[in-house]
Amino acid sequence: MVSEPKLISSLVWLAIVAVPSVGATEPWAHLANRHGMELERRAVAGSELAEVRVSTHTDLSAAAVAAATWADRFDGKLTKKIRLHWEIVSETQSERVQYVQVRVPVVRNRDYTLRLRRSFDEHGVFHLETEAIPERPPQPGFVRIPHARGIWTVTPTADGGCDVVYVAWAEPGGMVPAFVIRSAQVDSALDLVQEVLDWARTH
Numbered sequence: 001m002v003s004e005p006k007l008i009s010s011l012v013w014l015a016i017v018a019v020p021s022v023g024a025t026e027p028w029a030h031l032a033n034r035h036g037m038e039l040e041r042r043a044v045a046g047s048e049l050a051e052v053r054v055s056t057h058t059d060l061s062a063a064a065v066a067a068a069t070w071a072d073r074f075d076g077k078l079t080k081k082i083r084l085h086w087e088i089v090s091e092t093q094s095e096r097v098q099y100v101q102v103r104v105p106v107v108r109n110r111d112y113t114l115r116l117r118r119s120f121d122e123h124g125v126f127h128l129e130t131e132a133i134p135e136r137p138p139q140p141g142f143v144r145i146p147h148a149r150g151i152w153t154v155t156p157t158a159d160g161g162c163d164v165v166y167v168a169w170a171e172p173g174g175m176v177p178a179f180v181i182r183s184a185q186v187d188s189a190l191d192l193v194q195e196v197l198d199w200a201r202t203h
Contacts, residue, residue, distance in 0.1 A: 062162035068200035112145040
């Protein structure tokens with residue numbers, strides 16, 4: 001059973017799959033290593049919420065993980081629990097705009113519009129950037145997630161697997177206390193990376 005604070009934070013991390021940090025000038029601080037995933041955090045200027053980085057190595061191919069970050073993970077553990085509505089606004093080979101509504105216990109449900117941009121560099125490294133954008137107004141009954149950004153980097157390795165790095169930061173909007181988000185954001189980022197890896201392995 002996922003706790004209510006963790007679900008509130010999870011909706012933020014599911015929103016972001018993004019652009020390099022703006023205002024994050026502090027060095028990364030090690031938090032923990034869980035299940036082979038390195039967890040770090042650093043302050044973001046002007047925000048009560050920190051930026052989080054998750055780093056890991058997997059035996060999955062870079063192509064499989066890259067596809068999983070881009071996919072609609074409709075059967076992912078977190079996605080199934082909180083998603084109310086998902087809609088593609090526009091899509092090309094390298095860019096997608098999607099509108100999402102998510103369920104949040106206790107407080108009001110959230111919505112957001114997200115722009116995703118993917119690319120490979122000359123070394124075969126995959127980048128997926130996302131950013132919340134004001135594509136459409138908040139729908140009745142929902143609170144808008146105003147700010148969300150982050151980046152996935154998937155680097156092929158000589159053993160046929162890849163190194164995966166996920167960096168994310170978001171502001172959930174509304175009246176959710178910062179301490180509630182801070183207490184759960186690291187676990188939620190870890191859970192999102194695990195969802196991507198699980199989806200890549202099973203699809």
